[in-house]
Amino acid sequence: MTKSRIISYISVGILLISCSARKVDLSFMPKSLIEFYFPQLSADFVKKQEDCISQKRFPCDFPEPNDSLNDFVNTWYSKHLKSLKEPIIYNSTQNSTETVRFTHLGTWSNPRFYRIEKSPSGLRGYYGKTNGLGGYDAGKRIEYKEKILPDENWNQILNQIKIANFWNIQTQDPNMILDGEEWILEILIDGRYHVVSRNSPGNYGGEEYAKLCNLVMTLVKK
Numbered sequence: 001m002t003k004s005r006i007i008s009y010i011s012v013g014i015l016l017i018s019c020s021a022r023k024v025d026l027s028f029m030p031k032s033l034i035e036f037y038f039p040q041l042s043a044d045f046v047k048k049q050e051d052c053i054s055q056k057r058f059p060c061d062f063p064e065p066n067d068s069l070n071d072f073v074n075t076w077y078s079k080h081l082k083s084l085k086e087p088i089i090y091n092s093t094q095n096s097t098e099t100v101r102f103t104h105l106g107t108w109s110n111p112r113f114y115r116i117e118k119s120p121s122g123l124r125g126y127y128g129k130t131n132g133l134g135g136y137d138a139g140k141r142i143e144y145k146e147k148i149l150p151d152e153n154w155n156q157i158l159n160q161i162k163i164a165n166f167w168n169i170q171t172q173d174p175n176m177i178l179d180g181e182e183w184i185l186e187i188l189i190d191g192r193y194h195v196v197s198r199n200s201p202g203n204y205g206g207e208e209y210a211k212l213c214n215l216v217m218t219l220v221k222k
Contacts, residue, residue: 083138105134125220164208
């Protein structure tokens with residue numbers, strides 16, 4: 001990691017902590033790109049941010065490209081998904097399996113995921129939880145369940161994806177919220193991947209998106 005990359009990483013981290021009132025554990029750092037669970041910002045975009053910081057042309061708050069996360073947020077989300085022992089989804093666009101995963105990271109609650117997979121062998125649901133805290137340490141996985149789901153559940157998901165206009169929702173959350181819960185939804189269907197992250201969406205104008213996340217959770221947990 002270059003010196004300028006470190007400066008950018010720290011600057012974004014400080015900004016996020018000050019805005020979100022979180023003390024995110026930075027002990028987990030991906031050893032390579034394959035340990036990031038989400039696409040990274042492009043080198044050109046990072047350079048644009050670094051140039052802005054070095055020239056002190058504040059605020060350096062360019063809208064981030066869709067379906068990419070800065071290293072700070074990517075590390076934060078990735079460490080929890082790694083502790084949940086989850087697979088990386090975004091780089092599986094050539095697989096025949098279609099996947100919907102809702103990851104819930106509450107600042108003071110245990111991280112958990114709800115994943116539904118549609119494959120030639122049928123529809124299955126997966127659930128897991130760690131004893132960590134979503135805004136702090138990742139912890140260890142303490143719960144894991146999987147189950148066979150009825151095929152009609154997939155049509156329910158597709159219908160709510162359409163209602164929520166999911167494919168056209170921007171990845172980054174436009175709201176700057178002091179505290180709350182990160183609702184991260186990834187969908188991979190027909191080789192198309194999209195990720196959306198929102199903080200407490202049911203309270204901040206993301207009701208249909210929240211319904212989609214809750215549907216995934218309900219189908220897996222019922």
